[in-house]
Amino acid sequence: MKKIVKKSCFVCIFLLLLILSGCGFKDIDKRIFVVSIGIDTASNSQKKYDISLKFVIPGTKNEPDDFLIVSEKANSISEAVRMIKTKVDKEIDFGHAKVILFGQDLLREKLPVEINYWFARRRDIQQIAWVGVGKPSALDVLKVKPKSEQLPSNALFLALGKDGSETPYIIPPFYYDFKKRLTEKGLDPMLPIIQAKESLFTINTMALTNKKKMKTILTSEETKFLNYMLNKEGKSVLKVNKGKDMIIIETQKVKTKYNIITPPGKQPYIHVKLKVKGRIEEAIKAVHNEKLTHYEKESEKMLNKRMKKFLEKVQKEGVDPIGFGMRYRSRHFNSNDWEEWQHIYPTLKFKVQSNVQIEDTGLIE
Incomplete structure (x- = not known):
């Protein structure tokens, strides 16, 4: 009985080998x-x-x-x-x-x-x-x-x-x-x-x-602002001009948050909040600690203006690399959320609020 079983196993293995094709492996x-x-x-x-x-x-x-x-x-x-x-x-x-x-x-x-x-x-x-x-x-x-x-x-x-x-x-x-x-x-x-x-x-x-x-x-600057919105890279530079004065801030951390606000019967808008921390890397003249608040305020004004301009350009082109539409759809559970967003997006306003903290003047005293 055992011999018959062994012979049957060998026959099955032989038949399987006949129908198997090569694996096509190459060195x-x-x-x-x-x-x-x-x-x-x-x-x-x-x-x-x-x-x-x-x-x-x-x-x-x-x-x-x-x-x-x-x-x-x-x-x-x-x-x-x-x-x-x-x-x-x-x-x-x-x-x-x-x-x-x-x-x-x-x-x-x-x-x-x-x-x-x-x-x-x-x-x-x-x-x-x-x-x-x-x-x-x-x-x-x-x-x-x-x-x-x-x-x-x-x-x-x-x-x-x-x-x-x-x-x-x-x-x-x-x-x-x-x-x-x-x-x-x-x-x-x-x-x-x-x-x-x-x-x-x-x-x-x-x-x-x-x-x-x-x-x-x-542009290069718009690419940097897109980076800010995506929270991909916090190390960059911000150039701030105030009259004849100019400083360049080395950003060490940039964090961005936004909310899509759709108040009933009112203009929908996106509220963007940026928090920037850095230090002064370059300046035309010496910047002392008592003037840091002044430069922080000027930096915030500049950043608000440029970020808003960037977002309006993206909106005007009818594209959405940041994912505003996906955020909207994830918070509105209905059958026509996508149609609603397509109607809202071209008319949205952007409100940008930035907070710049300069932690160091970069001077050696």
Whole structure:
């Protein structure tokens, strides 16, 4: 009886082995790794997109790592990847792709929704990849090789990940956040603009989009105010002018709160409160402790005015990167809350109240 059972087990195992297919595993030396991806509008072609993949080429003991950029024009990223496979000798691996760039001209026309779905469906695309806008094109940014960069695209990783420089002018969204903003009512996408300049790149402005295309570009100062509203980075500087006097405050902590007020029968408004703590980093002349209150009041007036102007610009463009609409919907539980918000948002007023505390004059006495 035991022999019959054993023989039956062996027969079953043999049959299972016959129907199982190979797992398709390839050794690491037979793979070529993508570190960043660029999507541009295809020029002088009937195709829609120009897809660029930046591959890392491992160096030897005496040679540094290098990179290879391969581009292909196609109507979809799936088609482009299949064609790029015919141009390289190894299996393409997206497991290390940490930056996805859209060309500025592409976003001016429309957001490539079908490409975003491709990124979401690919299990080997990291959902923690950063997303940005390449200027003048995504390919131009991929070609930049800063002298300080030791690994291909590592300079972008450090800048967007803030493992390197810390600045209020960079607000790097992850892909999962970008994807959520494409579909979430009351919250619109925002993307940092990465501008290629010879052997370096500059990141100090933001592109704001609705669900269809790019609507406006924020200046460096407006990007900083967006950072304040999102409570992303508290370290920055505020320049305050009063006649011939000028001081620059190094902010060490910035905290922002807001409430959406809809009083019955009255004008709805958003009450924004900013609390800033810092010290004087630069001044035309010496600033003593007894004058700190004066400069704090002037700083508050300046901040109230500029923040209100920034919020009104965003409102005028009909975009909502801060998520006012999502906040409103979360506090109004009815079937037409979204329609109500669409009616309210264009007519909202902004009331900004800031509190600036200068804790140190920066002088050595």
